[in-house]
Amino acid sequence: MSDLRNHAEDIHEQFSDHLNVDVDDIESRLSNLVDEYKVPVDEARRSVTNHYLDEAGLERDALGGGDGSELVELAEVDEAEQWVTIEAQVVDLWEPRSDSVGQVGLLGDESGTIKFTKWAKSDLAELEEGTVYDLGNVVTDEYEGRYSVKLNSTTTIEERDEDLEVGNDDTTVEGALVDVQSGSGLIKRCPEEDCTRVLQNGRCSEHGEGEGEFDLRIKGVLDDGDEVTEIIFDQDATEELTDITLEEAKEMAMDALDTEVVADEMSEGILGYYYRVTGPTFGRYVLVNEQERLTDPVDGEAALIKARSI
Ligand SMILES: [Zn+2]
Secondary structure (H helix, E strand, O other), rough: OOOOHHHHHHHHHHHHOOOOHHHHHHHHHHHHHHHHHOOOHHHHHHHHHHHHHHHHOOOHHOOOOOOOOOOOHHHHHHOOOOOOEEEEEEEEEEEEOOOEEEEEEEEEEEEOOOOOOOEEEOHHHOOOOOEEEEEEEEEEEOOOOOOOOEEEOEEEEEEEEEOOOHHHHHOEEEEEEEEEOOOEEEEEEEOOOOOOOOOOOOEEEOEEEOOOEEEEEEEEEEEOOOOEEEEEEOHHHHHHOOOOOOHHHHHHHHHHHHOOHHHHHHHHHHHHOOEEEEEEEEEEEEEEOEEEEEOOOOOHHHHHHHHOOO
């Protein structure tokens, strides 16, 4: 994909909420300035952005955070689609699940941690684990109460020669697992680039019908007698919790011609048991990184009735 095309897509994304404008139109405006008039790309980009600001009757600030120069702490990120600057250390790099993702992992600063995604097409420098960076013009995103930042082709990356004390925002909760919520068990996620939304009846709320990729998840409720906490087990945590692997879950679903059997089977083995789980909180959820089953099962139904009466 050409460089101008990338810029055009970035601009298109910035205006997607404000204008019904075609990426091709944006690209041809950019190309006119860059190829015909030999305007530097940055300047062309500003000029084209200004054109669409005028057309939409918007101030530059309306595109969310203006020039993205506001320095924020990671724990302050609590709204999607904000353009911000952060100073953070690369805590962990993960394996990208899609070709469109260049790098994905976890960033941390004193206030906590946040997931980041860097698009393959953004053509940015490789981030290295353990290194601290100033990252200018990143865009915040949110999914199921969980925030992330996206590095795009306008992002600036500056390596800092310093260490950061990365804050630990893990929470530990203990209690009886009194409910396994819908959307648990064998689920399908949207295969679109870094979307990962769970498909409902084969549809992604953002991208429509899709094949989907199988995944395991348990959304559960822990009750400690005083308080209930919603917790999420990802694939690894679900496999550990239920002793059922993704492959086994797929076979179970195929045999029964129904994915629901997986959640039923899983629930049977875990409901009513006491667990201690630890992990970061995102929105109202605790994401389980560590888990331990504590004692014998309690009467799940009784605990649930109690939980509801609180
Ligand atoms: Zn999607």
